[in-house]
Amino acid sequence: MAIEVNLCGVRLRNPIIPASGTFGFGLEMKDVYDLNLLGGISLKGTTREARFGNECPRIAECPDGMINSVGLQNPGIEVFVNEKLPALRKIYSGAIIANISGFSEDEYRECCEKAAQAPEVDILEVNISCPNVHGGGLAFGTSAKAAAGITRIAREVSSKPVFIKLSPNVTDIVEIARACEDAGADGLTLINTLLGMRIDIVRRRPVVANRYGGFSGRAVFPIALRMVNQVARACKVPLMGCGGVATAEDVVEMMMAGATAVQVGAENLRDPYACKRIIEDLPGVMSRLGIKDINEIIGIV
Amino acid sequence: MKQVYLTVKSNEPIAAGTWKMVLEGDTSAVTGSGQFVNIALPGLFLRRPISVCDLSEGLLTLVYKVVGKGTDAMSAMAPGTRLDILTGLGNGFDASACESSALLLGGGVGTAPLVLLTRELRSRGKSVTVLLGFNRAGEEMLAAELEALGARVEIATLDGSKGTRGFVTDILHQKADGPDAIRYDYFYACGPMPMLKAVCGAIDAPGEMSLEERMGCGFGICYGCSCHTVNGPRRVCADGPVFKKEDLIWQSK
Numbered sequence: 001m002a003i004e005v006n007l008c009g010v011r012l013r014n015p016i017i018p019a020s021g022t023f024g025f026g027l028e029m030k031d032v033y034d035l036n037l038l039g040g041i042s043l044k045g046t047t048r049e050a051r052f053g054n055e056c057p058r059i060a061e062c063p064d065g066m067i068n069s070v071g072l073q074n075p076g077i078e079v080f081v082n083e084k085l086p087a088l089r090k091i092y093s094g095a096i097i098a099n100i101s102g103f104s105e106d107e108y109r110e111c112c113e114k115a116a117q118a119p120e121v122d123i124l125e126v127n128i129s130c131p132n133v134h135g136g137g138l139a140f141g142t143s144a145k146a147a148a149g150i151t152r153i154a155r156e157v158s159s160k161p162v163f164i165k166l167s168p169n170v171t172d173i174v175e176i177a178r179a180c181e182d183a184g185a186d187g188l189t190l191i192n193t194l195l196g197m198r199i200d201i202v203r204r205r206p207v208v209a210n211r212y213g214g215f216s217g218r219a220v221f222p223i224a225l226r227m228v229n230q231v232a233r234a235c236k237v238p239l240m241g242c243g244g245v246a247t248a249e250d251v252v253e254m255m256m257a258g259a260t261a262v263q264v265g266a267e268n269l270r271d272p273y274a275c276k277r278i279i280e281d282l283p284g285v286m287s288r289l290g291i292k293d294i295n296e297i298i299g300i301v
Numbered sequence: 302m303k304q305v306y307l308t309v310k311s312n313e314p315i316a317a318g319t320w321k322m323v324l325e326g327d328t329s330a331v332t333g334s335g336q337f338v339n340i341a342l343p344g345l346f347l348r349r350p351i352s353v354c355d356l357s358e359g360l361l362t363l364v365y366k367v368v369g370k371g372t373d374a375m376s377a378m379a380p381g382t383r384l385d386i387l388t389g390l391g392n393g394f395d396a397s398a399c400e401s402s403a404l405l406l407g408g409g410v411g412t413a414p415l416v417l418l419t420r421e422l423r424s425r426g427k428s429v430t431v432l433l434g435f436n437r438a439g440e441e442m443l444a445a446e447l448e449a450l451g452a453r454v455e456i457a458t459l460d461g462s463k464g465t466r467g468f469v470t471d472i473l474h475q476k477a478d479g480p481d482a483i484r485y486d487y488f489y490a491c492g493p494m495p496m497l498k499a500v501c502g503a504i505d506a507p508g509e510m511s512l513e514e515r516m517g518c519g520f521g522i523c524y525g526c527s528c529h530t531v532n533g534p535r536r537v538c539a540d541g542p543v544f545k546k547e548d549l550i551w552q553s554k
């Protein structure tokens with residue numbers, strides 16, 4: 001059974017990748033299971049300066065999902081490049097995906113350049129869709145022009161494949177996807193979280209201190225699948241499909257919709273072994289469905 | 302961290318709205334007091350973090366207050382129910398930090414982790430005084446267990462219906478001197494944030510406290526539970542939940 005896939009020349013031993021922000025810097029998981037069974041790891045979103053993120057509470061439970069308003073807590077690009085990446089590479093030989101965020105074009109340029117120069121990084125994932133920070137992230141992801149601008153900058157400074165991570169909080173995701181592709185993106189990751197809210201009806205206030213946060217988890221799977229399919233039908237570049245994936249069947253569905261690799265996010269939080277379980281289940285699901293090579297189903301629907 | 306299936310051995314109310322659940326199975330990952338477990342419940346997306354109340358001979362005791370969907374579902378669980386639980390989470394209390402006399406302060410269900418802590422301190426030959434604070438009579442819990450372990454226990458209620466009227470810090474003021482004065486060289490606290498702040502303000506001795514925060518994962522990968530410390534941001538679930546008084550930022554402010 002063939003489960004290896006290829007993302008812009010980067011070979012993944014299987015299509016399963018923990019999504020950014022749901023697997024720390026990989027190191028946090030080193031004693032839970034052997035990371036080397038993963039196709040790739042998308043690391044926690046990184047910015048130029050160290051950030052605490054938003055104040056707590058920054059987690060709210062939802063039916064079949066959750067809201068997070070972490071707000072890009074990270075130690076900054078220098079610590080990321082000098083400490084986190086080398087430490088992870090020591091214990092992990094698969095694809096390392098650096099997830100980069102910023103508050104200005106200059107910040108994106110500097111962080112993308114530093115991450116792309118790091119020998120440990122295989123793929124750059126540029127997050128223009130974080131709903132949890134003001135004046136950054138999402139502001140670049142909701143306008144085709146701004147998205148194309150960031151894509152050009154990342155492409156200019158990076159010798160590694162550049163994936164742009166798209167927001168679902170837009171009227172027409174295809175328009176943004178096309179703009180990124182035209183600006184030189186090597187691939188696209190979608191979707192980031194949907195802007196959501198919960199209210200504590202006893203205390204009469206929002207559950208998360210930042211009022212709104214990013215909604216993700218099983219409940220968003222149909223939306224993510226639809227968006228991946230729309231973008232797959234409109235663009236030629238490979239896609240990393242993300243949103244609500246919890247089982248090997250979901251992986252197959254996401255790939256049939258058009259994804260070449262599949263990211264697993266919130267499910268890692270409820271089940272620390274989620275990615276391991278999905279990878280172990282995948283061959284059985286494939287043989288049940290008569291799939292010999294996982295590549296044969298990419299975008300067939 | 303270890304994922305295990307534990308079986309409910311007993312599950313009974315012990316105080317107003319508060320239940321004690323004893324679980325049986327592989328508790329090998331639990332190394333001490335102040336740690337917690339994270340329980341998966343059918344139909345709920347996130348696990349529920351609950352402190353280790355006591356541990357002995359392969360039995361894990363939890364004490365929980367019914368406050369919402371998850372704890373309500375737990376209270377209806379019959380013996381024999383199997384639960385998917387992440388065990389051995391968090392750093393736990395440092396029983397070796399106390400020289401000879403420990404002061405333990407619990408607010409509401411924050412009393413729970415003080416049982417195993419008292420057991421650890423007593424086995425190290427320390428004297429233990431436990432001050433417990435509740436809203437009203439009927440909510441008090443675990444006093445008999447703590448006394449049986451050799452602790453002196455004092456209770457305060459906000460409305461004065463049991464013990465001292467007021468907060469745990471009011472017991473401290475009342476018993477500052479005299480023959481029954483409370484003496485200690487180190488404190489341990491667990492309870493709601495306002496109580497922890499008040500405790501830090503009222504006590505000069507060094508000490509540590511267990512924090513509570515909404516959690517995404519409970520094992521350190523989502524950065525959903527961070528707090529401010531003098532050493533930078535720290536995750537309550539994986540770097541805590543127990544922090545030294547002097548490390549917390551609101552303390553040094």
Ligand SMILES: Cc1cc2nc3c(=O)[nH]c(=O)nc-3n(C[C@H](O)[C@H](O)[C@H](O)COP(=O)(O)OP(=O)(O)OC[C@H]3O[C@@H](n4cnc5c(N)ncnc54)[C@H](O)[C@@H]3O)c2cc1C
Nearest residue numbers: 061350351352364365366368369370371372410413514515
């Ligand atoms: C480290 C730690 C140890 C704890 N130990 C105990 C204990 O020993 N006994 C006990 O009764 N309670 C304890 N709590 C609080 C307990 O986790 C919550 O009361 C419980 O999660 C509420 O779940 P629910 O479904 O009944 O409430 P809901 O309000 O329906 O829960 C909704 C969401 O909010 C979260 N949540 C609600 N209240 C809290 C809270 N106070 N702290 C953290 N998350 C919360 C839930 O986990 C869930 O994700 C502890 C919390 C932490 C962080």
Ligand SMILES: Cc1cc2nc3c(=O)[nH]c(=O)nc-3n(C[C@H](O)[C@H](O)[C@H](O)COP(=O)(O)O)c2cc1C
Nearest residue numbers: 019020021045068127191192216217243244265266
């Ligand atoms: C706690 C948490 C933190 C996240 N942090 C980031 C981040 O730093 N950068 C990013 O691009 N996406 C981040 N995301 C979004 C996920 O990578 C993913 O796109 C989204 O959660 C949808 O997938 P899911 O439904 O499987 O969770 C985060 C998600 C969660 C739940």
Ligand code: FES
Nearest residue numbers: 517518519524538
């Ligand atoms: S709850 Fe996920 S890091 Fe603490």
